[in-house]
Amino acid sequence: MMEMRSEMAVIQPRARSGPLPKRGLPWGRWFHWLYCSLSYIFLLSPMIVVIGASLHGGEYYTAIKFPPEDPSFQWYFKIPAAQFHALGLSFLLGGAATLGACLVGIPAALGIVRSNLPLKTLISALFRAPLQIPAIVTGIAFLQLYFLVGDATGLYAQGTFLGLYLGHFFVATPYVIGTVTAILQRFDNRLEEAALSLGASRWRTFRRVTLPVIMPGVYAGALYSFMVSFGDVPISIFLTAPGFTTYPVELFYGLENDFDPSILASASLVIFFCLIVLLGMQKLVGLEALLRSGSR
Numbered sequence: 001m002m003e004m005r006s007e008m009a010v011i012q013p014r015a016r017s018g019p020l021p022k023r024g025l026p027w028g029r030w031f032h033w034l035y036c037s038l039s040y041i042f043l044l045s046p047m048i049v050v051i052g053a054s055l056h057g058g059e060y061y062t063a064i065k066f067p068p069e070d071p072s073f074q075w076y077f078k079i080p081a082a083q084f085h086a087l088g089l090s091f092l093l094g095g096a097a098t099l100g101a102c103l104v105g106i107p108a109a110l111g112i113v114r115s116n117l118p119l120k121t122l123i124s125a126l127f128r129a130p131l132q133i134p135a136i137v138t139g140i141a142f143l144q145l146y147f148l149v150g151d152a153t154g155l156y157a158q159g160t161f162l163g164l165y166l167g168h169f170f171v172a173t174p175y176v177i178g179t180v181t182a183i184l185q186r187f188d189n190r191l192e193e194a195a196l197s198l199g200a201s202r203w204r205t206f207r208r209v210t211l212p213v214i215m216p217g218v219y220a221g222a223l224y225s226f227m228v229s230f231g232d233v234p235i236s237i238f239l240t241a242p243g244f245t246t247y248p249v250e251l252f253y254g255l256e257n258d259f260d261p262s263i264l265a266s267a268s269l270v271i272f273f274c275l276i277v278l279l280g281m282q283k284l285v286g287l288e289a290l291l292r293s294g295s296r
Contacts, residue, residue: 047271054264064264075265083266086250093161093246094229097168101225102218105176109217112177113184128178130171135234142167143238159241167239168229175228176221183217 053064057072111117112124130138146163150156157163191213195205211218236246245253247270254263 050264051268051271054261054268056261075261076269079262079266079269080260083247083250083254083262086245086247087266087270089161089244090230090247093164093168094226096165097172097229098222098225100165100169101172101176102222105173105221106180106214106218108173109177109180109184112181113187124181128174131174135171135232138171139167139235139238142170142235146239158239159244161244163239164236164246167235168232171232171235172225172229175224176218179217179221179224180214181217183214187213 049064049066052068053066054068054075055071055073056065056068057070057074108127112120112127117123142163143158146157150158157166187210191209192205195209196202200208231248232246233248233252236249237252240246240249251263251267254260
């Protein structure tokens with residue numbers, strides 16, 4: 001009997017000593033969902049109002065009406081051609097500025113992180129300077145620069161695609177440099193050393209090893225650059241000309257001078273287009289990889 005008791009004592013687990021683990025409060029989960037729901041409502045309410053007001057039927061009206069009465073798609077068929085032209089210009093300008101920012105930002109980030117220049121800190125600060133300058137100051141500065149160059153050479157860049165591109169390129173490049181620099185600072189150089197030791201050239205090592213690792217930073221920087229360029233008003237409003245305006249400036253003039261319900265319709269189309277692009281990027285790349293600023 002004593003042997004059986006000793007065996008049972010060995011088999012039975014020992015009682016846990018110390019206080020029991022604390023469990024979360026029962027209302028914590030409900031508070032979490034309520035907080036997230038209110039946050040999403042706060043962020044998405046402006047878009048919901050714009051889309052809903054664009055469906056308001058009836059005759060011409062001079063103010064946003066929400067919720068819509070007599071829903072109709074009539075204003076979607078009355079969008080003027082000037083808005084489509086401005087939208088095409090904004091997409092072209094944003095794409096060109098993003099491409100230029102990537103072509104300049106990636107080599108600049110490599111130089112900032114890996115070079116031994118004595119003024120590397122100053123150079124890095126200069127590349128980040130456009131982020132510290134108010135956009136309206138940047139627009140005025142570019143306008144004055146174009147007038148000075150035009151008075152000296154007779155070539156005025158304001159109101160041209162080149163003039164707009166330089167202004168957008170100026171503010172878009174720091175985003176690519178910042179995101180790529182963040183990854184390069186945590187980059188494992190042994191990966192490149194292994195590729196070089198196996199006979200790969202410098203260019204092949206960069207294309208097959210370095211570039212795939214820093215691509216999340218390139219994706220994020222390119223996305224931020226395009227968003228900044230596409231939605232810019234303070235810079236574009238100084239560098240555009242009648243008949244050559246970007247989409248945000250066109251909407252700004254329309255809301256400022258004479259409200260047109262077709263503005264809400266075209267803005268709703270842009271919202272749906274951006275949603276489709278985000279879903280496509282999630283399907284092809286994944287937003288977690290697209291927006292990630294660091295990777296191993």
